[in-house]
Amino acid sequence: MKQFILIFSILLLGASTLFAQKQLTRTGKIVFLSETPVENIEAVHNQVTSIFNTENGDLVFSLLMKGFQFEKELMQEHFNEKYVESDKFPKSTFKGSISNIADVDLSKDGTYPVKVEGSLIIHGVTQPVSVDGTLTIKGENITAEATFPVVLADYKVEIPSVVRDNIAQEVSIHVLMNYEPFKKSGK
Amino acid sequence: MKQLRLLLLFLSFATLLSPATLFAQVEEEKEQEEEEDLMAMLEDLEEEPVNYAFATFKGVRLINSHSIEMPGEGVLQMMISHRFGRVNGGPYEFFGLDQANMRLGFEYGIKPWLCVGIGRSNVFKTYDSFLKVRLFRQKSGAESFPFTIVAYSNMAANTLRAADPEAENRLVHRFAYTHQLMIARKFGERLSLQLMPTMVHRNLVGTPVEQNDVFAIGAGGRVKVSKSVTINFEYFYLLPGHTADNFENSLSVGVDIETGGHVFQLMFTNSMGMSENLFIPQTTGDWLAGDIHLGFNLGRVFTVKRK
Numbered sequence: 001m002k003q004f005i006l007i008f009s010i011l012l013l014g015a016s017t018l019f020a021q022k023q024l025t026r027t028g029k030i031v032f033l034s035e036t037p038v039e040n041i042e043a044v045h046n047q048v049t050s051i052f053n054t055e056n057g058d059l060v061f062s063l064l065m066k067g068f069q070f071e072k073e074l075m076q077e078h079f080n081e082k083y084v085e086s087d088k089f090p091k092s093t094f095k096g097s098i099s100n101i102a103d104v105d106l107s108k109d110g111t112y113p114v115k116v117e118g119s120l121i122i123h124g125v126t127q128p129v130s131v132d133g134t135l136t137i138k139g140e141n142i143t144a145e146a147t148f149p150v151v152l153a154d155y156k157v158e159i160p161s162v163v164r165d166n167i168a169q170e171v172s173i174h175v176l177m178n179y180e181p182f183k184k185s186g187k
Numbered sequence: 188m189k190q191l192r193l194l195l196l197f198l199s200f201a202t203l204l205s206p207a208t209l210f211a212q213v214e215e216e217k218e219q220e221e222e223e224d225l226m227a228m229l230e231d232l233e234e235e236p237v238n239y240a241f242a243t244f245k246g247v248r249l250i251n252s253h254s255i256e257m258p259g260e261g262v263l264q265m266m267i268s269h270r271f272g273r274v275n276g277g278p279y280e281f282f283g284l285d286q287a288n289m290r291l292g293f294e295y296g297i298k299p300w301l302c303v304g305i306g307r308s309n310v311f312k313t314y315d316s317f318l319k320v321r322l323f324r325q326k327s328g329a330e331s332f333p334f335t336i337v338a339y340s341n342m343a344a345n346t347l348r349a350a351d352p353e354a355e356n357r358l359v360h361r362f363a364y365t366h367q368l369m370i371a372r373k374f375g376e377r378l379s380l381q382l383m384p385t386m387v388h389r390n391l392v393g394t395p396v397e398q399n400d401v402f403a404i405g406a407g408g409r410v411k412v413s414k415s416v417t418i419n420f421e422y423f424y425l426l427p428g429h430t431a432d433n434f435e436n437s438l439s440v441g442v443d444i445e446t447g448g449h450v451f452q453l454m455f456t457n458s459m460g461m462s463e464n465l466f467i468p469q470t471t472g473d474w475l476a477g478d479i480h481l482g483f484n485l486g487r488v489f490t491v492k493r494k
Binding site for chain 2: 022024026049050051053058059060062064066069070071072073074077078080081082087088090093095158160162163166
């Protein structure tokens with residue numbers, strides 16, 4: 001009987017750790033920066049949602065294009081209306097996984113270099129991406145960070161010739177996610 | 188016997204809850220979870236956003252009239268407008284280009300929904316000032332409303348020297364007021380339409396039969412032909428009365444060309460004035476007779492206050 005209780009409690013423990021595998025954020029930050037000799041354009045998004053499965057390294061991101069905040073009102077309007085066509089393609093998503101998740105010790109604090117591979121959808125166009133980033137473990141908190149370039153032409157984002165000097169062909173994307181354990185019921 | 192039964196019961200329990208079966212179950216659960224689509228989970232978490240219609244028109248003017256668009260908060264817009272003479276002036280008048288009427292104006296977005304502006308035009312040496320307030324926004328999604336509605340009021344002052352200095356010339360005689368409601372809807376990406384019930388009040392009119400209060404209904408819209416170019420039209424129908432009998436309805440067609448921070452509007456219109464009190468009740472040009480003015484509005488934005 002004692003044995004039975006022991007086994008049962010071990011199993012319960014195991015089950016509870018199983019449930020804590022998913023990490024969530026709704027306030028992830030993505031910044032994009034276009035740098036040209038004429039001007040630098042920066043836009044910030046603070047409402048990126050993401051789920052990270054710590055067990056197998058699976059990772060998804062989703063954001064609404066209209067959520068990017070620009071310094072200048074007109075830039076934001078042109079971005080949504082003419083470049084990424086937010087009414088037609090309201091969302092941008094990423095689906096992939098950390099290929100070297102086995103190298104990350106989730107129980108030990110520290111910063112681990114990771115390699116993320118997956119597919120990124122912008123402007124309705126899907127492209128494979130491979131990104132180097134970091135995972136920082138501090139107690140229960142997991143932070144993911146990465147910077148990578150996006151070539152606008154790859155996603156069929158056309159820049160009219162009159163503003164070609166003002167907008168970079170390749171913009172830099174910076175991702176910063178502070179995850180919290182995902183509780184299904186807590187929503 | 189009893190003991191044996193108990194033992195059997197225990198054994199069956201033990202088998203049921205044996206580590207082997209439990210682990211198998213866990214394994215199964217794990218597999219299921221792996222198969223679970225994280226993206227679908229994410230979508231479940233996302234709330235439906237409110238989608239506000241934006242970029243209903245390229246510029247803050249339809250053609251002569253205002254549009255429901257406003258400079259953003261903290262944005263100063265400079266506007267230079269020209270209306271040349273009538274094209275039927277022929278080669279002698281260089282098809283109207285010898286004569287230029289112009290207006291220089293500035294407008295500023297105090298709030299995303301509130302804007303003020305001033306302007307000066309050489310037509311009757313008119314100073315004008317206006318207030319524009321957005322009351323409702325067209326939206327869809329979690330909340331929905333079919334129109335964007337903007338209230339607009341303009342005060343204009345004619346500052347020409349009095350024709351007869353001996354006559355009674357009171358300051359109030361120089362003012363005219365326009366009150367307008369702009370009701371617009373963006374029908375998809377290409378088409379936007381705007382309806383403008385308008386009232387113009389003039390403190391002084393030339394003769395006793397002329398109307399101090401003139402009512403008109405304006406209608407206009409745009410068709411987008413490329414990402415940066417739209418074709419616009421605008422028409423003001425004067426409600427029956429003395430003004431409608433003696434003046435023409437204002438009709439304009441134009442094209443908007445947008446570059447980074449500029450909007451260039453080129454138009455043909457039978458109106459010469461560039462404020463509502465002039466182009467709505469005082470249009471004299473007849474399109475069919477060729478009384479058409481070539482004109483342009485050039486808008487340039489300056490971001491005064493960054494977000």
